[in-house]
Structures are given as structure tokens and as C-alpha cells.
Amino acid sequence: MRKLALTATAVALFGGLPLAAQAAPADDLKSFREYFMKRFPGVPLEEYKNGVYAINADARSSWEAIEEFPPYEDELMRGEELFNTPFANGKTYASCFPNGGKGIRQNYPYFDSNSGSVKTLEGEINECRTKNGEKPLAWQKGDIAQISAYMASTANGKKLNVKVPNDPRALAAYARGKQHFYAKRGQLNLSCANCHVDNSGNMVRADTLSPALGHPTHFPVYRLKWSGLGTLHRRYGGCNKQVRAKAFDAQSDEYKALEYFHTYMSNGISVNAPSSRK
């Protein structure tokens, strides 16, 4: 049975076939990890939260120097302020989340059986706002990234623990995310996997490609390129555009499904948000 599931995963990987619930997510996770363990021998699973700096010593020394004065500090402090500021009706963000919003980042995204949809942290931040009579924040950067970064930072050290329940709708969202990850797109005809799995550790022009294992642990992330914090969906949009494909909207069903699959693949690795990257 397991051999069949692994074969099905292999066929799907190489054939880019749209998936029904062929392979169980747990099997995907196992083969995903095994691939990277083999590709980068000696790098422990936990180190993957540092992305490219786990596999490139030269880049790591520059990064460690910059982290002495973390470039995200100001925005992180602002995120804490925003999180603690009450809405016009007197309530705060804490009232919308379990444990007052602290130490919960590792459970996102999750499948909500009531609405039948994937819920992301940024999505719930805005749901909290509209529920309390406030206008939703713009996605990708600014306030939403700062609040999300603060909330994520309160969960630093906790291992990512995304669940895919045995619900056909959840499995469909997972499958959709998996399909996006492995499908080629854009004028450059590249998939997420082409760079971040097949060519992780190799260079594309002046950048070393980071392994997909461990990707979502440190989002929202401060990118030197952005001179600021950005969310995971901001990066997804950028990646799509880089291969000259049309980007999807932040918090679209497509990106939520991708985040669902992508984060599940990093289960067991600690949250370390925000972090800084090139």
C-alpha cells in the first residue's frame, strides 16, 4: 500500500498530473524530507528554518552580521503596538484568537470545516478587523505584515503543526496546493519545485536557491530587496512574476492552497519569524 502511494507520488512529481487524493500527505512529507536529507547530508532538519543560510556558509556569515542589528526590529515593534491597540469598539485582536493570539502561529494555515476553506493568519487578522467594525488591511506588506510578524514571533521555537484532516475538501485544498507547487508556469516554464527542490543549492544568477523544506517558518520576512517586511503571499506573487507568469492575488484560494501544502511540508521545523533574507 505504501509502495503504491510512493509510486503515485513519484508519478505525480514527474508527470505533473493533477492529483485527487492519491498519496496521503504524511507520505508526501516523508519523501519531501528524505529528498533534502539526501541532497544536503549533515544538515539537520531544524536548520532548514534558516533557508539558504543552512546550506551556504559564505552567505551565512553576511546574514549573521546583519542579524546583529535585525533590520526588521522597527516593524516588529510596530506590529506589537498595532496588535495591542484596541479597535474603536474597545476590543483587541486578542479577543479573536485562541490564547489571545500568542503562541499560535505554528497551527496556521488550518482547514476550517465550517466554512470549508483554508484559514491563514493574515486572513484571520482581517476577519478579526471586519468582525469588529474595522476596515480590512491591505495584504502583503505594511500593517498586516507587521501584526502577523509580531504574532508569529510569539510562537518562535514552536514546531510547525499544520493538520490536513481526512475531509475531502481539506484534501482537495492540499492537492491543489501540491499541484501549484509542482506545475510549470510562465514564460520561463518553471515550477516552484524546479528551483526549490531540483535546483536547491544551485545558483540562479547571483542567488543561491533555497530549499523548499523550511520555507514558511520565518514568514513574514524582511527582505533586503523590499527594504521591509512582506508576507508569504507577497513572495508567492514575486516568484510567479519572476518566471513571467501572472501572479494570483494575495489570499486567493490558489495561494491559500499553496500555503497549506507548502507549510505542511515544513511540519516539525520551528517557527522563527520574522527573519531577514536577501
Added chain:
Amino acid sequence: MANSIKIRARMKGDSCEVKSLIKHQMETGLRKDKKTGKVIPAHFIQEVSCEHNGSAVLTANWGTAISTNPYLSFEFSGAKKGDTIKLSWVDNMGESDSAEADIK
């Protein structure tokens, strides 16, 4: 506004290692405002200098190629623990700032 410079100085053997993060927009003057279409005027640090015991140990002439919120790190000799250094910058609009740090 001395809060634009974060600075740390440490002895590493015989030389003093200085690390700093300077908060500055470093606008190149080549970007356009998306709404008005007008060029956003250049606003960038032109000179950074570091003083120790009355003499300049570093003078840097910067231009528009330096990114926003530049990180600067350098080493110099002739210092000892407990000395003070002063890092200053001046930009093309005449604004300036400086910060002092004790060498640890």
C-alpha cells in the same frame, strides 16, 4: 536625531571592530511617484566618518548605489577597550547625525 544610528564597537585582538546600522531612506532620485508621475528627489548619505581620539579612522564617500538603511562594518587599529568612537553622517540635503559608542 541620534536614533538613526545603531552602533557597537568591540576589540578583536589588536583591532577594533565597529558594526553599525544607519536608518536612512537613501533615495536615488531615479524613482517616480506612482501617483503623480513626478521624480522622488534624491536623498542619500554622501559622507560617513568615524573619529577616534581626535583623528578620523574612516571616511566614506557614498552614492546612490548604497541601499536603504545601510549596514556598515569596519575594523581599525590603534584603539583599546574603554575608548570612545564617534560615527557621523551627512547627506546631500545637508542633514546629519552622529552617535558615540564605547569600545568593549
